[in-house]
Amino acid sequence: MNARVVFALPWRGQHQQQPWVMALVALGMWSGAALVLHTAGPRWPAGWLAAGVVLAFWLAAMGVLLGSTIRLALEARRLCLPGLERALAVSVVLKAVALLTVTAIPLGILSAHPAPLTELLAIGLAAGFAYAVLPFWVVVLALILLPLVQGLAAALHWRAMAPQDPHFVVVCVAFVVPAVLLSAWNWRRVLKRAHGPIGWLSRPIMLFSSWTGPRSSFLPMSTVLSLAMGRSGLQVPQWLQPQVALRAAGPADPLRGLRVALGGPHLPLTRTSLLRRVGAPAGVIAVLALVNLPLLVYQGRVSAVVRALLALVPIFGLGIVLMIGTLMRATHLLKRWRLAGGERAVLALLPRSGTPTEQAARLRRVLLGGNRLRQWPLIAAAVLTEALFSHDLNRTLLLALVLGLAPAGEAAVVYSVLGRVSVPSWGYGLMTALGQGVFIAGLNVVTVPSGPALAWLTHAVFAGTMLCYLGFATLSGLGRRALRNLPHPYLGLS
Amino acid sequence: MLTIQPGVPEPIYRQILEQLRRLIAAGQLAEGERLPSVREVALAHAVNPMTVSRAYGLAETEGLLERLRGKGMVVAAQSTRTRSQSERLALLEPPLQALARQVQELELPAELVLRRLGKLLGE
Amino acid sequence: MSESSASSTPLAAQGLWHTYGERSALRGVDFTVETGSVLGLIGRNGAGKSTLIRALLGLLVPSSGCTLVLGEPALQLTDRVKERIAYVPQQPESFPWLTAVQMLEFLGRFFPRWDGDFARTTLSRWEIPAGRPLARLSPGERQRVELIRALACRPDVLVLDEPAAALDPVARRELLREVALRAGENGCTVLFSTHIVSDLERVASQIALLHEGRLLLHCDLDATKERYARLWLPPRHAEAAPGAALSRRVHGDGSLTLVVGRGARGEWPAAVQLDGARLDALGLEDLFVEIAA
Numbered sequence: 001m002n003a004r005v006v007f008a009l010p011w012r013g014q015h016q017q018q019p020w021v022m023a024l025v026a027l028g029m030w031s032g033a034a035l036v037l038h039t040a041g042p043r044w045p046a047g048w049l050a051a052g053v054v055l056a057f058w059l060a061a062m063g064v065l066l067g068s069t070i071r072l073a074l075e076a077r078r079l080c081l082p083g084l085e086r087a088l089a090v091s092v093v094l095k096a097v098a099l100l101t102v103t104a105i106p107l108g109i110l111s112a113h114p115a116p117l118t119e120l121l122a123i124g125l126a127a128g129f130a131y132a133v134l135p136f137w138v139v140v141l142a143l144i145l146l147p148l149v150q151g152l153a154a155a156l157h158w159r160a161m162a163p164q165d166p167h168f169v170v171v172c173v174a175f176v177v178p179a180v181l182l183s184a185w186n187w188r189r190v191l192k193r194a195h196g197p198i199g200w201l202s203r204p205i206m207l208f209s210s211w212t213g214p215r216s217s218f219l220p221m222s223t224v225l226s227l228a229m230g231r232s233g234l235q236v237p238q239w240l241q242p243q244v245a246l247r248a249a250g251p252a253d254p255l256r257g258l259r260v261a262l263g264g265p266h267l268p269l270t271r272t273s274l275l276r277r278v279g280a281p282a283g284v285i286a287v288l289a290l291v292n293l294p295l296l297v298y299q300g301r302v303s304a305v306v307r308a309l310l311a312l313v314p315i316f317g318l319g320i321v322l323m324i325g326t327l328m329r330a331t332h333l334l335k336r337w338r339l340a341g342g343e344r345a346v347l348a349l350l351p352r353s354g355t356p357t358e359q360a361a362r363l364r365r366v367l368l369g370g371n372r373l374r375q376w377p378l379i380a381a382a383v384l385t386e387a388l389f390s391h392d393l394n395r396t397l398l399l400a401l402v403l404g405l406a407p408a409g410e411a412a413v414v415y416s417v418l419g420r421v422s423v424p425s426w427g428y429g430l431m432t433a434l435g436q437g438v439f440i441a442g443l444n445v446v447t448v449p450s451g452p453a454l455a456w457l458t459h460a461v462f463a464g465t466m467l468c469y470l471g472f473a474t475l476s477g478l479g480r481r482a483l484r485n486l487p488h489p490y491l492g493l494s
Numbered sequence: 495m496l497t498i499q500p501g502v503p504e505p506i507y508r509q510i511l512e513q514l515r516r517l518i519a520a521g522q523l524a525e526g527e528r529l530p531s532v533r534e535v536a537l538a539h540a541v542n543p544m545t546v547s548r549a550y551g552l553a554e555t556e557g558l559l560e561r562l563r564g565k566g567m568v569v570a571a572q573s574t575r576t577r578s579q580s581e582r583l584a585l586l587e588p589p590l591q592a593l594a595r596q597v598q599e600l601e602l603p604a605e606l607v608l609r610r611l612g613k614l615l616g617e
Numbered sequence: 618m619s620e621s622s623a624s625s626t627p628l629a630a631q632g633l634w635h636t637y638g639e640r641s642a643l644r645g646v647d648f649t650v651e652t653g654s655v656l657g658l659i660g661r662n663g664a665g666k667s668t669l670i671r672a673l674l675g676l677l678v679p680s681s682g683c684t685l686v687l688g689e690p691a692l693q694l695t696d697r698v699k700e701r702i703a704y705v706p707q708q709p710e711s712f713p714w715l716t717a718v719q720m721l722e723f724l725g726r727f728f729p730r731w732d733g734d735f736a737r738t739t740l741s742r743w744e745i746p747a748g749r750p751l752a753r754l755s756p757g758e759r760q761r762v763e764l765i766r767a768l769a770c771r772p773d774v775l776v777l778d779e780p781a782a783a784l785d786p787v788a789r790r791e792l793l794r795e796v797a798l799r800a801g802e803n804g805c806t807v808l809f810s811t812h813i814v815s816d817l818e819r820v821a822s823q824i825a826l827l828h829e830g831r832l833l834l835h836c837d838l839d840a841t842k843e844r845y846a847r848l849w850l851p852p853r854h855a856e857a858a859p860g861a862a863l864s865r866r867v868h869g870d871g872s873l874t875l876v877v878g879r880g881a882r883g884e885w886p887a888a889v890q891l892d893g894a895r896l897d898a899l900g901l902e903d904l905f906v907e908i909a910a
Contacts, residue, residue, distance in 0.1 A: 241750070242714060250726030260723055263714045340667070341706035345676055351699035352727045487692035491678060500818035503898030505839035536801060540793040541819045542655055543801030545839075 025430065028467070029058035036463045048111040049120070053460035055103055056124030057437050062099050063128020064433045065426070066092050070133055070187055077194035085191070100125055116165075119172035126179040128433070133183040143320070143440060243273035251352040258366045261343050264332035265325070266366060318382045319403060319443040322375060326406040327432060330413040333367065334428055337417050337492050348490035356488040360418070363489055367414045371407050379403045386446060395446050398458065401465050402442030405472075409435050412472035415479025418489050423475070431471065438464035495530070498539045506541055510549035515585060518558055518569055529559065529567045625652055626688065627774045627806040628673050633682035635668055642668040643679070644830040650808055650823075655800045657821035657838070658810040661909050665830045666810040667707055670778050673808075674704055687774065700729055703767035707778040709759055713752030717745055717762045721769065728770040736769040743791070756783040761792075768795060775799065777809035781816055789813075793820050814902040824901070828909045833863070838901075845904055846885070848875045851893040859886040864908045876907045 033051040042048065069088055076084040104121050108114025131139055245268045249256040259266045269277070336342050353359060382403060387396040409431070416423055442461045483489060496513050498506055517523045532550060536543035550567055553559045560570040597607050626649050633646040642665045650656050660666045672679045675691030684691040687698045712720045717740060725731040740747055743765075745758050754762070760783045767775060775796070781789040797820045799805045811817055817824060817838075824841060826834035834841070850858055852871030862875040876899070877886050889896050899907070 244715060244719060246719060246723060249723060252726070257723070257726075260715070261712070263712065267714060339710050340671075341708045341710045343711045345671075345704065345706050346711050346724070348676055349674065349694070349699055349702060349704055350724070350727050351696040351729075356693070487678070488675075491676070498819075500815045501900050501902060503842055503900045503903075505842045506818065507839060533798070533802075536797055537794055539819070540790045540797060542797045542822055544822060547801075 025061070026058070029054060029061075032463060032467055033058075036459060042111075048107075048113065048117065049456040050459040050463070052107060052111075052117045052120045053457060054463060055107065056120050057434065057460075057464060059099060059103060059121050059124040060128030060131075060437060061430055061433050063096070063125045063130075064132045064429070065128075066096055067129040067132025067183070068426075068429070070190060073187070073191055074194050077191045089187075096125060096129070116168050119168055122176050123172055126176040126183075130179040130183045131433075134186055138182075146440070146444065241273075242267055242277065243270045244268065245270045245273075254353065254362060255366060257353075258362050261347055262333075262366060263336065263343070265328045266332075266370075315382045315385055315399070315446065316443050318378045319439070322378050322403060322406045323436065323439055325374060326410045327436070329367070330410055330428075330432070333414060333417055344490045344492050348488060356486075360483060360489040363418065364414075368407075368411055371410065375407050375410075379406075398442065398462065398465075399446045401469075402439060402446070402461065405435055405439055405442075405465060405468055408469060408472040408476075412475040412479070415477075415483060416475045417479070419479035419482030419486070420491060421475065421478045421482055434464075435468055438468055496535065496539070498541060500541075507545045507549040507552070510535075510546065511552055512588075514549070514553050514558055515556075519582065519585060523569050525569045525571050527569050528565055529569070531566050626650070626685065627652055628776075628808060629685040630669070630673055631683055631685075633669070633672055633679050633684065635665075635672060635677070635679045635682075641830050643672065646682075646827075646830070646832050648825060648832055648835055650806055652806055653800070653804045654822045655796070655807040655820055656809075656823045656825060657817035658808060658825050658827060659812060659814060659817060659905055660810070660827035662812065664827045664909070666827055667778055669827060670704075670776060670808070670810060674702070674776060700770075701773040702776065703770050703772035703774070704776045705760070705763045705767045705778065705780055707782065708756070709763040711751075711763075714750060716748050716750055717754070717765075718747045720751060720762065721766060724766055725769065730771040732769050732771055736765055739765050739768070743788070757785065757788060760784060761788065764792060764795070768799065771803075773803075773805055775805055775807045775809075777807070779811055780809055781811060781813055789816060796820055814905055818901050826905065826908060833908060841904070842898070842901065843879075845876055845878050845899060847897045847899050847903070847907065848877045848886075848889060849873070849895045849897070850875070850888060850891065854888065854891045854894060857888050857891060859888050861886075864910075866907070866910075874907070876904065 033054040036054055037047045037051040069092060073085055073088050076082075076088060100118070100121060104114065104118040107117050107121070111117060244260060246260065247253070247256065247268070249260045249268070251257070256268055259268050337344055347353070347359075354362065379400070383396060383400045386399050387393075390396070412431075413428065415421075438461060441457065442465060445458050445461050495517075496510060498509055500506065502509075504512075514523070523529075529550075530538070532543050532546045535541075535546045550559060554561060554567070557570055559567045562568050593607075597604070628650040630646050630648055633643050634641070635643040646665075646669060658666050658669070668677070671677045672682075673684045673691060674686065675684065675694060678692065686694060686702060689695060689698050712723075715723065721733075721736045721740075725733055725736065740762075743761050745762060745765075746754065751759060751762065760780065764777075764780060767777070777796075780796075781792055784792060793816055796807055796809070800807050800820075800822075809817075809821075821838050823836065824834065824838050825832060836844070845863065848862075850873045855867075855871060855873050858865070858873050858875055859877055862877050864876045866874045868874065877889070879885060885896065888894060
């Protein structure tokens with residue numbers, strides 16, 4: 001194991017253009033932080049904390065990238081290359097420390113409050129890494145219980161949750177240390193089972209797309225979407241398998257035909273199958289909600305309970321459902337469209353499927369038009385609930401903006417994929433990770449009764465949301481223009 | 495009945511043709527005997543039917559086979575009886591050429607080989 | 618080219634160039650496939666076979682050049698052509714959420730000439746579990762289902778990319794039988810790419826050799842065997858080697874091995890008559906190895 005290898009990893013194992021785009025992303029995030037600082041004013045705590053949050057998001061994304069190298073480590077273990085494995089581990093640690101120092105030092109010096117900002121950044125980095133390395137159900141659980149923790153903090157007046165409080169360090173350590181230790185433990189656990197299939201329970205999110213060598217895609221896939229996609233090798237129980245309702249799918253019913261052809265989340269299912277598949281996760285969510293209730297009742301403040309109920313279930317729940325659905329469809333499209341031997345080739349040569357213009361229109365309808373039924377009602381319901389309940393215009397608007405990220409992001413993915421905009425595979429991964437981060441932070445900000453201590457978070461969320469919209473709009477625009485110039489929409493990336 | 499080797503330098507249609515010639519000359523295919531159809535041969539050996547029909551066609555041109563309506567390809571009547579000596583000698587050409595080449599490679603004198611050949615044929 | 622003759626050329630490529638990043642997958646390929654022929658496309662892995670096939674069918678936009686299917690530009694095929702062609706990709710992974718029966722039933726609705734009985738009987742003849750989602754079939758079974766799909770639409774042009782790759786020898790033989798029959802009886806044009814040369818020798822009527830993106834050879838199979846041979850020249854005759862050899866290898870001791878072809882009148886190059894020179898007939902596999910190594 002030599003120094004050169006340690007420095008080269010893990011970048012050498014990834015896409016060629018990576019260094020350039022990484023630099024661009026870093027530039028973007030740092031300028032975003034500067035922008036936020038300028039908007040909120042270079043005061044402590046508001047301005048600096050907001051900037052710190054933006055950079056914490058960036059570090060979280062970096063953490064995700066670092067954590068995704070577990071796939072490389074897995075390959076190294078399978079190929080019996082212990083030197084590579086060790087170099088990788090060392091490299092990850094060194095890079096994490098380097099990233100943290102590089103970010104924390106200038107920020108600390110300029111703001112004259114190094115400690116809380118460093119803690120914030122550390123939380124970001126650790127969170128990103130844990131997201132990539134811990135088993136997916138742990139991540140899901142954490143995401144769902146997050147608002148609970150925040151609600152508890154607010155209800156119990158835990159001022160330590162605010163970075164400017166001197167006790168924030170406790171929160172930081174309480175999060176970072178277990179996160180890092182558990183991640184390291186799962187890393188080793190996964191590697192120990194390198195030579196066989198990795199069990200469902202310990203499989204990190206990174207390992208969900210099947211690692212079949214060069215065709216594997218670098219996509220951090222979120223949560224239970226793998227269940228819904230019914231992928232083989234995941235031992236989905238028989239009764240949860242999707243049952244296709246073919247009916248008249250085909251030239252007689254072209255939209256249904258396209259839905260059958262696109263598959264995955266677009267498949268038209270039989271009624272019983274649909275019921276089973278929706279009922280199962282709905283049941284899980286109901287159980288979790290019920291579990292949270294007693295805790296809220298316990299601290300005795302009824303209005304807080306009511307608020308939590310009204311906020312948690314409709315708004316947060318709807319938000320999560322929205323997010324999961326969007327991610328499912330986006331990653332499904334990305335995966336299927338990439339395959340050379342996939343449906344794309346069949347669809348391109350299928351007769352009786354209309355002219356290329358009609359085909360593109362139908363694709364748009366199935367992939368995006370369905371959102372009229374899938375997403376907008378959810379968004380409307382959530383926004384309405386918020387408006388009725390809080391009578392706070394700002395919060396309602398922020399919620400609308402945050403929720404709007406889902407259809408905007410989905411449109412960006414669909415258009416850029418169909419239009420063959422060349423985005424490196426990990427680019428989508430980064431996009432989803434960032435989008436998810438902003439989305440969940442936004443949901444938290446709106447739903448959870450947090451005191452003025454967390455007001456800076458709102459600014460950060462707003463900035464993040466705007467950045468995401470900018471990115472999505474650019475991608476959509478590029479994709480739409482390109483799609484119009486294609487001879488037929490089934491070309492895919494060649 | 496036929497063996498086909500795809501890997502050898504000889505084209506498949508020629509292999510079939512050569513085998514037909516030898517089988518008919520040796521009498522293993524009697525005159526009037528019906529040959530399997532092109533489709534049957536193609537299916538049995540997983541080869542292109544056009545290759546088989548080309549071989550059959552050439553055999554028909556040579557007079558080895560003839561086409562009877564309703565029966566397909568049959569061994570032609572005259573082929574065994576009026577086969578001239580020179581024609582039969584022509585069938586030996588490939589192994590003779592191969593033998594000549596091997597003799598050259600081994601740098602053996604011709605009379606030595608011919609004597610041995612004479613002994614073998616005499617038996 | 619008149620309308621009728623243009624529409625009768627099953628597949629054609631003109632001046633095809635394609636690059637992936639800095640790597641050129643196809644360099645100026647010009648070729649046509651004749652109606653009713655069975656063309657075997659051979660080449661090493663990475664020689665550009667799949668790229669060529671995809672370009673021919675309009676599944677990618679070539680960097681330059683154009684391709685035609687049954688007379689129409691491949692990127693703008695009409696239903697008239699799409700009904701008559703079938704393509705099986707190299708590693709079929711389509712519709713993993715459907716069962717074999719569902720997939721065939723669904724796709725069959727798009728093709729006017731669909732032969733559902735053939736599909737059903739072949740499924741059972743090849744013992745493919747019909748009620749299981751395709752995702753849970755082995756790669757060999759998956760490939761065979763795709764083949765059934767391609768054959769059941771009774772195409773006039775059948776394009777197969779490494780069709781036998783995932784099949785065991787028995788299944789491969791079965792596949793070849795089907796392909797050979799189709800071509801022979803229905804005048805179907807078949808293009809298949811492979812690197813298993815012996816399959817090609819049984820069934821193909823023409824071969825094309827793709828090497829590093831260039832088409833080095835394209836002619837009749839039988840003619841190829843009779844037209845090319847391996848010439849070995851001892852060191853003393855090395856300079857007398859004909860220039861127009863298909864390949865040339867120098868050995869450690871200075872001798873040369875060349876692949877030479879007959880001239881226009883069927884004569885071998887003069888160097889064949891030199892003493893010590895040896896001319897060997899070549900099997901197709903040897904020819905391929907000599908040229909593409």
